[in-house]
Amino acid sequence: MPVVIGFEGSANKIGIGIIRDGEVLSNPRRTYITPPGQGFMPSDTARHHRAVILTVLKEALEQAGLKPADIDCVAYTKGPGMGAPLVTVALVARTVAQLWGKPLLGVNHCIGHIEMGRLITKANNPTVLYVSGGNTQVIAYSEQRYRIFGETIDIAVGNCLDRFARVIKISNDPSPGYNIEQMAKKGSHFVELPYTVKGMDVSFSGILSYIEETVFSMLVEITERAMAHCGSQEVLIVGGVGCNLRLQEMMGVMCKERGAKLFATDERFCIDNGAMIAQAGWEMFRSGQVTELEDSWITQRYRTDEVEVTWRD
Amino acid sequence: SLEVPFPSSREAVIALRSLSPDREPRKGGISKQLTVSGSTLSWSADEARILRVSVNSFLDHLSLVLETMEMFGSPVSQ
Numbered sequence: 059m060p061v062v063i064g065f066e067g068s069a070n071k072i073g074i075g076i077i078r079d080g081e082v083l084s085n086p087r088r089t090y091i092t093p094p095g096q097g098f099m100p101s102d103t104a105r106h107h108r109a110v111i112l113t114v115l116k117e118a119l120e121q122a123g124l125k126p127a128d129i130d131c132v133a134y135t136k137g138p139g140m141g142a143p144l145v146t147v148a149l150v151a152r153t154v155a156q157l158w159g160k161p162l163l164g165v166n167h168c169i170g171h172i173e174m175g176r177l178i179t180k181a182n183n184p185t186v187l188y189v190s191g192g193n194t195q196v197i198a199y200s201e202q203r204y205r206i207f208g209e210t211i212d213i214a215v216g217n218c219l220d221r222f223a224r225v226i227k228i229s230n231d232p233s234p235g236y237n238i239e240q241m242a243k244k245g246s247h248f249v250e251l252p253y254t255v256k257g258m259d260v261s262f263s264g265i266l267s268y269i270e271e272t273v274f275s276m277l278v279e280i281t282e283r284a285m286a287h288c289g290s291q292e293v294l295i296v297g298g299v300g301c302n303l304r305l306q307e308m309m310g311v312m313c314k315e316r317g318a319k320l321f322a323t324d325e326r327f328c329i330d331n332g333a334m335i336a337q338a339g340w341e342m343f344r345s346g347q348v349t350e351l352e353d354s355w356i357t358q359r360y361r362t363d364e365v366e367v368t369w370r371d
Numbered sequence: 372s373l374e375v376p377f378p379s380s381r382e383a384v385i386a387l388r389s390l391s392p393d394r395e396p397r398k399g400g401i402s403k404q405l406t407v408s409g410s411t412l413s414w415s416a417d418e419a420r421i422l423r424v425s426v427n428s429f430l431d432h433l434s435l436v437l438e439t440m441e442m443f444g445s446p447v448s449q
Contacts, residue, residue, distance in 0.1 A: 108435050112442050126443065142428075145393050149432055152389040153439040355392040 060130040060343055063118065064336025065111075067147035068139025068167050069191060070098040072107045074118040075333025076129070077340050080177055084121035085326065085333040086114050094227040097220065104142035111150050118332065126158040131348070133339025136164030137360035139192065144356040152354055161348040163339045167330075168193060168362040171296040172204060173341055174334035179321035185290040187281045187309070188362075190297035190330075191216035191235075194277070195362060196284045202367045207284040215273050216299045222269060233329075239302050242267035274305045278312050285318065294321045300328040341369040372415030373422070375433065380410045382440060387412055389436050390429075 061078045073087035090106035092098050119125070134151035137144060155162040172186055186197040186204070194210035213221070216235060223234030228241070281293060293313055295306065306322050313320040327334065345368040377383035387407045403416045403425070414429060416422045 104431075108431065111435075112438060115443070145432070146435065148393065149389055149435050150439050152392070153385060153436050154443050156385045156388060157440065157443055351388045352392060 060340060061124065061128055062131045062133055062163075062336045062340040062343060063129050064165070064170070064332045064334065064339050065132070065134040065147045065151045066167070066170065066330050066332045066335045067107045067111070067143045068135045068137065069143065069330060070103050070106075071330040072111055072114060072143075072147065073330060073332035074111075074114050075331055075336045076118055076122040076124065077333055077336040079340075080337075082333045083124065084118045085331050086117040086121065087329075087331050088114060089232070091231045094229050095224055096230075097224055100140045100142040103140060104146045107143050107146045111147065114332075115150065115154070126154070126160075129158060129160055131163055131339060131343045132158070132160050133163040133165050133335050133343070134354075135167045135170070135335055135356075136349075136354070137167065137357035139167055139356075139358065141356065141358050144358070148354060148356050152351060156351070161343070162351060162354055163342055163347060164349040164354055164356075165335045165338045165342065166360055166362060166365045167335075168195070168197075169204065169365055169367075170334035170338040171328070172197065172294075172362075173338040174327050174331075175294045175296040175321065175323055177337050178323045178327050179294060181292050181294045181319075181321040183290070184292035184294035184321060185281060185285045185288060186294045186296060187277060187300070188297045189215050189277060189295065189299035189305070191220055191299075193297060196277075196280050197362060198284055198288045198290060199367070199370065200288075202370070204362050204365070204367060206361070206363050207287065208280040215277065216297070218273060219269065219299070233298070235299060235302060238270065239304060242270045242304065270302075270304055274302075274308050277305070278308050281309065282312050282316070285316065291316070291318045292321065293318060296323070296328055298329045301325045345369040372413050373426075373429075375412040375414075377410045377412060380407065383407045383410050383412045385440070386433070386436050390432055 059079050063076045066073045070090040075085035076083040088110045090103050132151050132155040134148050188195045192214050194215045195206050196208040197204045219238055220234045228234055228237045310320050402421045406413050
């Protein structure tokens with residue numbers, strides 16, 4: 059019964075979670091929220107993470123009711139992500155692994171999302187749509203790899219929405235994507251005509267629903283194509299944008315037409331969190347993987363298909 | 372160079388091994404060295420200029436490692 063603690067901090071969330079055999083024992087998280095119109099910069103984000111990481115670690119252990127001695131493996135995000143925040147989290151993971159005499163395990167962030175989604179939804183072999191602020195990928199498993207079937211050729215879908223939110227100064231609390239979703243709900247009327255000027259006033263909610271509908275339709279289309287390629291009857295949506303209900307609804311319509319099943323998780327697990335790193339780490343650790351300290355460097359670029367999946371048939 | 376004393380060599384080695392993996396290889400070979408001698412961690416370079424550019428982030432990283440040690444216990448004996 060391995061117990062794995064997972065450290066995640068590749069973007070503006072810092073989370074530490076503990077998993078024991080598929081059970082989430084704790085999963086505290088903090089978000090670095092910037093003022094409207096401002097994105098999060100690497101050094102400020104790292105400073106935020108440094109300030110709270112030890113408190114979050116304490117919470118993770120307390121909520122799980124565990125002592126360091128009960129932990130079997132320390133997993134952390136190796137990449138991809140922003141360099142300075144990744145280093146911050148890796149430093150603490152390396153130090154506690156040495157203090158507690160436990161093996162260390164570097165985890166690919168995207169694999170963390172996939173394994174957490176599979177654990178929570180019990181989807182067996184789904185076509186995965188991974189959508190977040192930094193990533194947009196359609197992924198399917200084949201022969202010891204999560205293969206990327208399609209991906210964005212420039213910015214991630216979440217980045218697209220975040221940047222738009224920044225331009226028109228939508229609040230970043232709790233997240234720009236959530237606020238866009240709420241505003242877009244009210245704006246369906248303007249879909250046909252996103253350019254909306256009324257006297258001296260402008261309306262943006264119509265543009266937001268227009269943006270949402272357009273980018274989400276694109277994602278549904280590439281997911282459907284990947285399903286057809288693989289003969290897959292399951293879709294799993296992971297990543298921060300994955301908790302958008304409109305995206306889930308649109309994907310659900312496509313799945314229904316194909317007689318396929320849709321799986322998605324709520325914001326506890328689809329937004330970056332520590333338990334997802336613990337869960338992927340748990341699978342990796344059980345299949346015999348560990349990361350030596352000298353190999354524990356972080357990397358800003360780390361593709362999903364670089365990882366050999368040693369824990370699946 | 373910068374020298375940081377630790378209570379014991381074991382803690383100095385932990386700090387060394389936590390701080391070492393991410394040190395960026397610079398073009399033209401290794402420009403900075405992180406070493407432990409006894410219970411002292413030293414950070415040095417051939418030119419002071421090289422240390423000056425990265426002193427802020429080095430100290431940030433070092434103090435996070437020290438805080439982690441303080442809060443999460445004395446090292447287990449091997």
